Amino acid sequence: MSAVMQSIANHDAYLAGLLPTPTTPYEWLNTLRTGAAQRVRTLPFPTTRNEEWRFSDFSLMCKTVFAPAIATPALTLTEIAPFLLPEAANSRVVFVNGIYAAHLSSAVLPAGVVATHFSAMLTNETLRAQLARHATFQHEAFVALNTSHLQEGALIVLSKNTACATPLHLLFISTASTTPVASHPRCLVVAESGSACTFIEDYVCLPTATPSPTYFTNAVTEIVIADDATVRHTRLQRESVAAFHVGYAAVHLGRNSCYSSNSITFGARLSRHNLHITQSAEGANCTLNGLALISGRQMADTHTVMDHTQPNGNSAQLHKCIADGGAHAIFNGKIFVRKDAQHTNSTQSSRNLLLSNKGRIDTKPQLEIFADDVKCAHGATVSQLETEEMFYLNSRGLNANTARNLLIYAFAEEIIDKVPVASLKQHLSHTVSSQMGEIV
Amino acid sequence: MISSSSKIILEVRNLSASVAGVGILKGINLTVRAGEVHAIMGPNGSGKSTFSKVLAGHPSYTVTGGEVIFQGKNLLELPPEERAHAGVFLAFQYPIEIPGVSNSAFLRLAYNTLHTRRGGEDLDPLEFNDYIREKSKIVEMDPSFLDRNVNEGFSGGEKKRNEILQMAVLDPTLAILDETDSGLDIDALRIVASGVNRLMTPNNAVIMVTHYQRLLNYITPDFVHVMRGGQIIKTGGKELALELETRGYDWVHA
Structure with a gap:
């Protein structure tokens, strides 16, 4: 052997x-x-x-x-x-x-x-x-x-x-x-x-x-x-x-x-x-939000399956990954719209921020549609911090580090903001911003 | 009142700059004194917006020649944030959106960063709240905009008003307005222009980059410069803008 x-x-x-x-x-x-x-x-x-x-x-x-x-x-x-x-x-x-x-x-x-x-x-x-x-x-x-x-x-x-x-x-x-x-x-x-x-x-x-x-x-x-x-x-x-x-x-x-x-x-x-x-x-509503914020040698893999088997279902998904250092984030999101699931309305968006050239992000949105009268959209982006965004903040007097941290915070906050418990939302915002050096 | 004895704020000498190896600015000369309003006009591609971005320190542009002296300092040596600390402000043609960060938190961060650098005191959220509510009247902005995320879902006019609000908070010595009038309806244009007028003092100056004469009906320039091919090819008073409006740019030659 x-x-x-x-x-x-x-x-x-x-x-x-x-x-x-x-x-x-x-x-x-x-x-x-x-x-x-x-x-x-x-x-x-x-x-x-x-x-x-x-x-x-x-x-x-x-x-x-x-x-x-x-x-x-x-x-x-x-x-x-x-x-x-x-x-x-x-x-x-x-x-x-x-x-x-x-x-x-x-x-x-x-x-x-x-x-x-x-x-x-x-x-x-x-x-x-x-x-x-x-x-x-x-x-x-x-x-x-x-x-x-x-x-x-x-x-x-x-x-x-x-x-x-x-x-x-x-x-x-x-x-x-x-x-x-x-x-x-x-x-x-x-x-x-x-x-x-x-x-x-x-x-x-x-x-x-x-x-x-x-x-x-x-x-x-x-x-x-x-x-x-x-x-x-x-x-x-x-x-x-x-x-x-x-x-x-x-x-x-x-x-x-x-x-x-x-x-x-x-x-x-x-x-x-x-x-x-x-x-x-028939007729279920589903909202899926996800955030993975990792760094160092961390690996975080999220796999989701949204299976529409019956008509008139709605699903909206937004998943975000942020990878710093040598971290590796993975997202795989499958959406099935079965033959009977007519009038399904489904969206999926995978947005990712890669902060270091040693980090890695793999994302794979998958849409499999077997019904003929449905509305589905999906998309994925992996980006680095935009020069224009950094310049905007720099021109307001924020140094490169603060500007970077603010943009990462903002990227994460879009998901954290949806957490339905106020104290927890505040705590999570604080966790992110303290990792970012108390920016806001 | 302007006189040639007013203090020089900005001195641009023979400034050249390129982006991705392509020369855009080809020897710009401009002197701006305290209390002055300069309008920079010109056809598309003449280098107007590039000029404003180079002054603010945009990293995508490379200065290939000349110098820029701002209040005695070599501006080109400073990174963009230090230009802001020194008193340069750029109102963006396309302000970015920052989801997840409230306008008031962002403005406070910028205010505290700048004022600490200038030797002032930090304002806590309550103090800042009073301060910013007063300032937002300058651009007739509803206080609810302070609780919304920076520029997120703002209309074109709201974004431009927010730029002028930032100008009010950062209190620059030199404000550069890059096509601030583009995409504004007549009411928004009036509000933005009146905001700028209220922020003008004998000690600061404004450079307005604009395509059209209509903004100049509201903010009266002391000088109108015409740019073409990366150079200022003609300088005149406010009547030059009117002439450009009727005759276009083709008749202007260096």
Whole structure:
């Protein structure tokens, strides 16, 4: 066996090494876990020879042995204060290294709204009916690995016609530990017909100081939006710059439902996020905004699929990448308009800013249309800072560095501005501007 | 009042410049004294806009000869931001849009940068708010424009008014207006011109680059220069602009 074959075989066995040993008291869950574990053993570790993983080489993570987290470190509310949102003071579910942290969580919610962890609710009908129904693992090794660990996660349920005005904050904290830890966070959001909510799925790391801890987060989120329901989803990936992060979100859109997603990536050494949206009934509206702002040796890959299967759907997507230093940002956005999806109105724009000649950005918008009466547009640009823009700011007295930072900030701000929680928006703006040396 | 004893602000001697290896300016001479308004006119491609960009330090243009002395300093040695600190302002023909940055935050950043460099004090957001609300009256700008992102979604006229508002904030000794009248309707033209007139003092000066005479109905020039082939080929008073309006440029010869 050649050295190359040997290393690939080792990588294939790598994910199986991360499988869990114990089983759960629930038979239905054990069946699911066992099926997923079998897929983990048979699916190859994704390599760059797989078209879907062409640019994201995760083989680096195979050099690290990750252990499951067994106990949560004793974090206090004061320690996690930088991540807390005043708007969600009483609607927060916190996990530390994948383990539910009751003393950090607080969920005092109006009638008809559930935001909790689900290990205590595994007999719940809604949970059983929806869990692992949307994020299928047959072809996704990392989703299979997450599913093989299924037992704990965050659960949001909005009862019929319930609107939750308070944003719901799902906070996943990873901590530094002597042995690098792997966690497999899971979220299930079910918005019953006519309901509405805003939730934040937030991946952070403590301590925030250097040296940055190494760990592995493998998250899966399922969002089920019934007829006439609205879900506003903000996903923040601000992991340690030495971490590995893989995320998969599956969204199911009912009739005339609305889904908006703001997905923001700042962290991780290597990260990959898949967002898969299926419009399964007539007339859904979908707004997708994405931002990856990375530097140094970071790699961030975002893959999105917008699948219009039924008529009269709308989708509008804007994805932005900013790569500085030797960073590598990747965007792949597929839009399918199936044969029955007449009168679909779909736009997609990928705009990218490359700040250094060592950085790299790969973008691939893909539009596949099988219906004949649709309105679709897509486009992609990769640019450097424009001479005209720089000159404009210089002529207003700003030096080259400030002008550059202001333009980068402005580029990022267009996405951050769409985050629907004021304190979080302010915090993110501040994060960007402080990286840029406090410009505004 | 202008007199030949007024202080010289700008002295351009035999200035030549090129872009991408192509010579555009071919020996410009111009003296601007405090209190003066100069109009620079000329057909398309005569080098008018290039001249204004070279004065402000646009990096795409290479100065190939001559010199520019601004208040005793060699202007050509300075990067664009230091020209701004020294008191040169260029109102752009096509101002850029900066999404995500509010007009007031941008104006405050520019104000504080410049005034600190000139030995003044920073204004905090509240102090600046009072200051800028007062200034925006000069261009009859609704305060809501201060909360909008810089030039984003502004009409042509709104962008030009915003340029003059920036001029008011940066308080230049020499303001260069590059085709500030282009794309303006008659009301916007009146507002922009009246803003410029209000900012004129005996200690500063204005160079207006323009295609048409109509702006000069509102801002009266002391001198009208005609550019052609990268040189100033004729200089006269405001009546020269009227003559150009009726007879075109063809009769003018060096």
